Amino acid sequence: MSSSYDKCCSTVVPGVRIVGVNTVDLRAETRAYARSRLRELALDAARRVVLERGWAAVRMGAIATEIGISRQSLHAEFGTKDDLGNALVLRETEEFFTGVQDRFAEHPGDLAGAVSDAAEYLVSVARENPLVGTILTGTPAGGDVSFLSLLTVRGETLIANASAVVRAWVTEQWPAADPEDVRLMVETIVRLSLSHVLTPTKTPEEVGADLAVVACRCLPLPDLSENPDPAGGWNPSAP
Numbered sequence: 001m002s003s004s005y006d007k008c009c010s011t012v013v014p015g016v017r018i019v020g021v022n023t024v025d026l027r028a029e030t031r032a033y034a035r036s037r038l039r040e041l042a043l044d045a046a047r048r049v050v051l052e053r054g055w056a057a058v059r060m061g062a063i064a065t066e067i068g069i070s071r072q073s074l075h076a077e078f079g080t081k082d083d084l085g086n087a088l089v090l091r092e093t094e095e096f097f098t099g100v101q102d103r104f105a106e107h108p109g110d111l112a113g114a115v116s117d118a119a120e121y122l123v124s125v126a127r128e129n130p131l132v133g134t135i136l137t138g139t140p141a142g143g144d145v146s147f148l149s150l151l152t153v154r155g156e157t158l159i160a161n162a163s164a165v166v167r168a169w170v171t172e173q174w175p176a177a178d179p180e181d182v183r184l185m186v187e188t189i190v191r192l193s194l195s196h197v198l199t200p201t202k203t204p205e206e207v208g209a210d211l212a213v214v215a216c217r218c219l220p221l222p223d224l225s226e227n228p229d230p231a232g233g234w235n236p237s238a239p
Contacts, residue, residue: 035077041067042074043088051130055085055147085150092131093158097165099125104169111221112212114169119193120208122162126197127204137198163190174221185218 045066049058060081064074078084103121107114126133133139134147136158166186170177189211196207 038067038069038073038077039087042078042084043091046084046088047092047131050088050147055150058085060084082150085147088131089135089150092129093135096122096125096132096135097161100162100165101169104166109173111170111173111219112216115189115215116208116212118166118208119189119211120204122193123196123200123204123207127200133197136194139198159190159194163187166190170219177219177221181219185215188218189215 042063045063046058049063058081060074061071063084064071067074074084078087099121100118103118104114107117126136131147135151138148138151163186166189167182170182170186171179192211192214193207196202202210
């Protein structure tokens with residue numbers, strides 16, 4: 001018996017010719033979208049519980065009820081509760097690093113602007129989002145140590161990943177820069193950013209401004225936005 005979905009897909013509208021419509025493909029795409037949406041809803045629900053009451057308060061049955069599916073379906077999609085938590089950590093981490101990359105990408109040839117924007121973003125997100133703060137520092141927010149068990153990627157690895165993002169951008173912008181100078185600058189601003197997350201004595205804007213100064217003093221560079229070389233590097237002979 002044809003489903004209502006099949007009938008909908010096979011309906012012919014007078015005067016309209018549908019070319020290349022494959023019901024099987026449409027159904028597969030619909031299932032893929034539904035599965036992706038289900039995962040996002042489940043992760044959103046788990047995130048709310050973690051932020052409000054801690055990881056220990058997360059219950060698979062409650063999450064399933066909230067998003068309108070059975071507990072068995074939730075387990076089939078994620079596995080165990082820890083698997084759900086690991087998926088949440090992965091999503092938060094990926095979104096965070098994408099945000100850092102975006103801040104640098106918005107400031108081509110502008111070291112001070114890029115560092116200021118990225119540091120401000122890093123500190124703001126880590127302070128406002130206890131999950132990100134815990135992931136970055138390994139320090140439980142609000143005393144919730146239960147979430148720490150999920151962090152298979154520890155602080156040093158995350159620092160290395162953040163440093164790699166910054167180093168790749170700097171090297172792309174200034175390929176002739178001394179690698180050791182770049183390494184020192186990157187390590188300094190990343191670790192100082194995290195120290196401001198752990199000990200919030202300044203506003204994110206102040207942190208961004210300070211670290212921009214530090215970056216430029218560690219790695220003095222010309223501003224590519226003022227005098228770019230068409231090949232992508234700085235042209236020292238240009239006026």
